[in-house]
Amino acid sequence: MAEVLADMPRVRDAVFAAVAAARGEDGADAHAMTHSWVLTGPPGAGRSVAARAFAQALVCSDSAEIGCGRCQNCIDAATGAHTDIVQIIPQGSEILAAQARDHIIPAAHSLPTVAQWRVVIIEDADRLNAHAANSLLKTIEEPPASTAILMCAPSLAPDDFMPTLRSRCRHLYIPSPSTQHIVQLLVDEDKATPQDAHLAAVTSLHHIGRARRLVNMPSMQARRAQAINLAELVFHGDQAFQAVNSLLKAVDKEIAETYEEQDEKELRKLEESLGYGAKGKGVHKSTRGSAGDIKELQANQKRRRTRARTDILDLALVDFAAIYRDAMMLAAEAEEELVHPDFEPLARELADKGGMPALVEAQDAIRQCRERLRANVTPQLAFDGMLGRIRLAFKVR
Numbered sequence: 001m002a003e004v005l006a007d008m009p010r011v012r013d014a015v016f017a018a019v020a021a022a023r024g025e026d027g028a029d030a031h032a033m034t035h036s037w038v039l040t041g042p043p044g045a046g047r048s049v050a051a052r053a054f055a056q057a058l059v060c061s062d063s064a065e066i067g068c069g070r071c072q073n074c075i076d077a078a079t080g081a082h083t084d085i086v087q088i089i090p091q092g093s094e095i096l097a098a099q100a101r102d103h104i105i106p107a108a109h110s111l112p113t114v115a116q117w118r119v120v121i122i123e124d125a126d127r128l129n130a131h132a133a134n135s136l137l138k139t140i141e142e143p144p145a146s147t148a149i150l151m152c153a154p155s156l157a158p159d160d161f162m163p164t165l166r167s168r169c170r171h172l173y174i175p176s177p178s179t180q181h182i183v184q185l186l187v188d189e190d191k192a193t194p195q196d197a198h199l200a201a202v203t204s205l206h207h208i209g210r211a212r213r214l215v216n217m218p219s220m221q222a223r224r225a226q227a228i229n230l231a232e233l234v235f236h237g238d239q240a241f242q243a244v245n246s247l248l249k250a251v252d253k254e255i256a257e258t259y260e261e262q263d264e265k266e267l268r269k270l271e272e273s274l275g276y277g278a279k280g281k282g283v284h285k286s287t288r289g290s291a292g293d294i295k296e297l298q299a300n301q302k303r304r305r306t307r308a309r310t311d312i313l314d315l316a317l318v319d320f321a322a323i324y325r326d327a328m329m330l331a332a333e334a335e336e337e338l339v340h341p342d343f344e345p346l347a348r349e350l351a352d353k354g355g356m357p358a359l360v361e362a363q364d365a366i367r368q369c370r371e372r373l374r375a376n377v378t379p380q381l382a383f384d385g386m387l388g389r390i391r392l393a394f395k396v397r
């Protein structure tokens with residue numbers, strides 16, 4: 001546990017103080033512990049890692065060392081197998097009131113079975129919709145005496161997270177991890193070479209999950225290179241537009257493959273629970289209202305796919321923008337580390353060809369494209385508009 005939080009001393013101190021208070025240790029500050037917490041921080045900073053470390057510290061049964069890593073509670077917590085730690089991971093774009101009522105509230109109101117604490121971790125708590133948040137107010141305000149609730153939300157400012165919930169919680173800010181910390185993590189846990197790990201740490205802009213995918217998934221590396229190479233293709237006739245076309249197709253295919261099976265399973269399960277395919281008495285009654293339920297499930301599944309596609313394309317655009325940012329650093333002769341050190345020659349070429357005004361304009365075109373994607377403009381339209389602006393900026397005919 002200590003290693004996980006070593007990079008965030010302020011978080012570690014808060015967690016240790018809270019657990020010492022929870023244990024009633026001599027000299028502990030009794031106010032350091034509270035039942036409901038919200039953990040915020042930039043995307044990829046490791047909020048869920050911190051939440052799991054916190055949970056482990058709470059359930060640890062070693063009397064001398066908090067979160068010892070050796071007791072059975074610690075071992076189960078570290079492998080995600082602890083019965084008193086419940087992790088809520090939203091699947092759709094929203095956490096609905098029904099999920100709060102059927103999963104989160106009962107989990108919070110159960111007594112711990114083997115540890116002193118019951119810990120409920122809610123990932124992406126910013127996806128709680130207004131109804132779900134409302135139904136949780138009472139539980140968050142006054143959880144049972146042996147329950148801790150840890151909500152994680154990606155955000156730079158804690159104010160972004162629902163005020164009604166936030167005002168009932170203590171806040172912990174999880175900062176971005178250092179390059180060195182990410183390198184260590186990838187070398188130790190993912191068996192990456194120090195060189196690959198360093199490249200992943202800087203190109204992911206210190207996003208742990210993304211850095212990890214970069215070293216482990218060839219498709220992520222390929223997509224990063226594809227996005228960066230768009231900057232070169234802009235100078236070659238229609239090639240950038242064609243490349244965008246195939247990028248979008250590849251992403252759609254990947255998403256279809258990722259969700260096909262899951263969508264199908266969820267639909268079958270719902271149909272079964274509604275009595276589809278069943279025979280005999282009572283069947284008619286149980287299928288009432290089912291069309292609406294199926295429609296809702298399918299709408300949710302569609303939203304999940306759209307969100308996943310937007311996330312992937314957004315990451316590609318972050319990569320794309322960074323090559324122009326690198327070009328700017330080189331043009332200004334700034335002593336900044338490059339985000340894509342392995343594409344330095346391309347960054348130099350861009351700096352030579354366009355100069356500052358074109359580089360600024362290109363980054364603004366990319367920013368606009370990201371905004372339009374989030375506003376549900378079709379990807380093709382958003383990308384083509386962006387490429388058009390960049391071509392103009394670099395005076396490509």
Ligand SMILES: [Zn+2]
Nearest residue numbers: 060068071074
């Ligand atoms: Zn322990």
